[in-house]
Amino acid sequence: MDLNVNSKVTVNTAVKVDRLYKSFGDLKVLRGISTEVEKGQVVSVIGPSGCGKSTFLRCLNLLETPTSGHIFIDGIEITDPKTEILKVRQRVGMVFQHFNLFPHLTVLKNVTYAPMKVKKMSEPVAKALGMELLQKVGMADKADIYPSRLSGGQKQRVAIARTMAMEPDILLMDEPTSALDPEMVKEVLDVMKGLAETGITMAIVTHEMGFAREVSNRILFLDSGLLAEDSPPEQFFKNPQCERAKQFLEKML
Numbered sequence: 001m002d003l004n005v006n007s008k009v010t011v012n013t014a015v016k017v018d019r020l021y022k023s024f025g026d027l028k029v030l031r032g033i034s035t036e037v038e039k040g041q042v043v044s045v046i047g048p049s050g051c052g053k054s055t056f057l058r059c060l061n062l063l064e065t066p067t068s069g070h071i072f073i074d075g076i077e078i079t080d081p082k083t084e085i086l087k088v089r090q091r092v093g094m095v096f097q098h099f100n101l102f103p104h105l106t107v108l109k110n111v112t113y114a115p116m117k118v119k120k121m122s123e124p125v126a127k128a129l130g131m132e133l134l135q136k137v138g139m140a141d142k143a144d145i146y147p148s149r150l151s152g153g154q155k156q157r158v159a160i161a162r163t164m165a166m167e168p169d170i171l172l173m174d175e176p177t178s179a180l181d182p183e184m185v186k187e188v189l190d191v192m193k194g195l196a197e198t199g200i201t202m203a204i205v206t207h208e209m210g211f212a213r214e215v216s217n218r219i220l221f222l223d224s225g226l227l228a229e230d231s232p233p234e235q236f237f238k239n240p241q242c243e244r245a246k247q248f249l250e251k252m253l
C-alpha cells in the first residue's frame, strides 16, 4: 500500500523545485524557492515587476543557471551537471513575450524547423504536424507567409504552435500577451486556454488576472525573490494571505 502511494506521488509530480537561489553578481534575485507542480496543473506566476518571475521561469529550462538548489522535471534532476541541457529544453518548452520568430522563415517553416533539426523528423511528418498545430491556433491559412506580415497576436499564436511542435511535457510562458495590442490579447488567451484544457503542465507569468483566476489551478505569488503565497485562485483573489499580495491586487484589480 505505502509503496503505491509513494510511486503515485513521484509519477504525478511534473516539476519539483527545491531551495532555488539565483543571483546576478551581488543581486540576489531568487532567494530560496521551493515548490512542486503536479502533472496537468496550470500555475500562474504573478508578482510585482522585478520580483524574479522571469528568472524563475528561465531557471526551469536552464536558460539561467541556478546559483544553488535543485530542479527536477519528471523526477530527473536537471540541475545535475550531467544532465544534457538540450534534452531538457526539448521537454520544457518556452513562449516569450516577444515571440522571437525566425524572420527569414515562413510561418510553417518556423514551426517545422526544430522538429526536423533537433528531433530529426522527416519533412513530410514535420509538415503534417506543423499544419495540425497551425490549425489549432487558427493560423493554417498563413502557413506560407513570413512573420513580418503578421499582427502581434498572430505572431504569438505561431510562436505557441512552434513551441508545441517539439511536443514538450511542460510549457512555460513568460508574459505571452504583454507585448500585444489590447484587441489581440483575447485571441492568444483563447489559445492558451485551449492548451490548458489538453492537460499539459503549464507555468505562466501573466498580468492577466482574469485568465489567472479562470484557467489556473494555482497562483504562485513572488515577492522579492521569495514565494510569498501559493494558493488556489479563488482564495488568492478573494482573500490573499500575505500583505504584499493584498497591495498588489489592489493596484491590479
Ligand code: ADP
Pocket: 024, 027, 029, 047, 048, 049, 050, 051, 052, 053, 054, 055, 056
Ligand atoms: P520580473 O520578471 O519579475 O520582472 P526578472 O526575473 O526579470 O523580474 O528580474 C529580477 C531582477 O533580476 C531584476 O532586478 C532584474 O534587473 C535582474 N536581472 C534579471 N536578469 C538579469 C541578468 N541577466 N543580469 C543581471 N540582472 C538581471
Ligand code: MG
Pocket: 053, 054, 055
Ligand atoms: Mg519578467
